[in-house]
Amino acid sequence: MNTEFAPGFQARIPVGLLGATGSVGQRFVQLLHRHPWFELVCLVASDSRAGETYGSQVTWAQNDPMPKAIANLTLAKAMDLDPPQTPLVFSALPASAASPIETLLSEHGIFIVSNAASHRTDADVPLLIPEVNAAHLDHLNGKCLITGPNCCVAGLMLALAPLHKTFGLKRIFIATMQALSGAGLPGAAGPLAEANVLPQINGEVDKVETEPFKILSTWQDGKFIAPDFQISALCNRVPVVDGHTMSLSLELQTPATCEQLIETWNTFQAEPQSLGLPSAPAQPVQYHPEFTAPNPREYTPRNGGMTTHIGQLAPCPILGHKFTLSTHNTLRGAAAGNLLIAELLVAKGLLPN
Numbered sequence: 400m401n402t403e404f405a406p407g408f409q410a411r412i413p414v415g416l417l418g419a420t421g422s423v424g425q426r427f428v429q430l431l432h433r434h435p436w437f438e439l440v441c442l443v444a445s446d447s448r449a450g451e452t453y454g455s456q457v458t459w460a461q462n463d464p465m466p467k468a469i470a471n472l473t474l475a476k477a478m479d480l481d482p483p484q485t486p487l488v489f490s491a492l493p494a495s496a497a498s499p500i501e502t503l504l505s506e507h508g509i510f511i512v513s514n515a516a517s518h519r520t521d522a523d524v525p526l527l528i529p530e531v532n533a534a535h536l537d538h539l540n541g542k543c544l545i546t547g548p549n550c551c552v553a554g555l556m557l558a559l560a561p562l563h564k565t566f567g568l569k570r571i572f573i574a575t576m577q578a579l580s581g582a583g584l585p586g587a588a589g590p591l592a593e594a595n596v597l598p599q600i601n602g603e604v605d606k607v608e609t610e611p612f613k614i615l616s617t618w619q620d621g622k623f624i625a626p627d628f629q630i631s632a633l634c635n636r637v638p639v640v641d642g643h644t645m646s647l648s649l650e651l652q653t654p655a656t657c658e659q660l661i662e663t664w665n666t667f668q669a670e671p672q673s674l675g676l677p678s679a680p681a682q683p684v685q686y687h688p689e690f691t692a693p694n695p696r697e698y699t700p701r702n703g704g705m706t707t708h709i710g711q712l713a714p715c716p717i718l719g720h721k722f723t724l725s726t727h728n729t730l731r732g733a734a735a736g737n738l739l740i741a742e743l744l745v746a747k748g749l750l751p752n
């Protein structure tokens with residue numbers, strides 16, 4: 400695929416960004432600044448910052464310097480966005496603010512790709528991982544709102560979906576170890592999170608236990624039907640900078656060997672790979688036999704933070720198999736994962752040109 404511009408477009412597509420000053424918003428700024436298809440033209444934070452330059456308002460927490468051209472952009476209000484200027488808008492808003500703003504903008508015909516949880520469970524809003532359920536975009540029914548999953552679920556499903564397709568899932572137990580950046584900007588997880596484990600993250604267990612069913616659902620007789628398996632999760636905040644780790648035990652419908660699981664993961668390919676979308680990793684999920692794999696500091700930044708890394712696969716005396724995976728929470732689990740959704744939307748011809 401020609402990656403100079405998106406297929407069918409003569410220039411980069413102008414896009415907006417809600418929540419631009421936050422942890423996920425800053426990741427979007429980094430990625431959009433060098434994106435071949437999209438040009439970031441409008442930035443939005445809280446209304447009180449409107450009229451100020453982005454550079455003067457953001458507490459930049461990324462390792463790379465802030466792109467100069469973006470620093471000079473003036474912050475707008477969400478209600479200033481309009482479809483001809485920004486037909487596509489990414490949302491990195493907190494759920495509380497996202498619900499009314501995303502509804503209003505999408506009703507005005509702006510395509511919204513959102514990180515927030517507010518609309519993930521709406522029956523008519525796709526909850527999308529391009530490698531897993533791209534076909535759900537066929538059921539948008541003229542709506543303009545698409546959500547990405549929870550930051551654990553995004554990486555988790557790249558490990559589970561290939562197993563579900565090949566062997567069928569039956570029962571899964573998951574314990575998460577989630578990075579501090581998942582709570583927002585540095586310090587947002589609070590002082591108790593320093594050199595400690597916080598054994599609860601507000602609302603997280605519910606998301607990990609419910610979102611996989613919507614993502615793996617199939618379209619039958621005019622509605623989505625969820626698959627029949629069980630998930631039980633416990634979620635922990637740990638003092639890791641970036642990258643969520645999960646240890647799982649799982650039971651499959653059809654018994655399989657460890658070698659078959661590894662083969663299934665390592666050969667998994669999907670539409671984003673065949674279409675050559677700019678943010679698609681060559682390998683969405685990869686098994687690593689090394690003793691220290693998949694520790695999040697070394698593994699999750701690889702492949703643009705878009706691959707789920709798996710290690711420690713072994714027989715589980717209770718459920719059959721156990722393993723550990725890691726996934727980049729602000730890249731695959733947020734900004735880069737949402738860019739891949741938008742690229743798929745464009746490649747499927749759903750964004751007017």
Ligand SMILES: NC(=O)c1ccc[n+]([C@@H]2O[C@H](COP(=O)([O-])OP(=O)(O)OC[C@H]3O[C@@H](n4cnc5c(N)ncnc54)[C@H](OP(=O)(O)O)[C@@H]3O)[C@@H](O)[C@H]2O)c1
Pocket residue numbers: 417418419420421422423424443444445446448477490491492493494496514515516548549550580581582583584728729732733
């Ligand atoms: N962090 C992760 O790993 C991760 C992963 C997946 C999904 N998410 C989701 O992504 C979203 C953003 O998370 P985050 O960690 O980036 O949060 P964050 O660091 O707290 O940033 C929130 C952003 O939203 C803006 N904002 C807050 N209230 C607003 C309002 N009423 N109107 C307009 N803008 C408002 C803030 O602007 P000001 O600076 O002006 O306050 C800031 O730019 C959340 O829904 C979160 O659940 C996060």
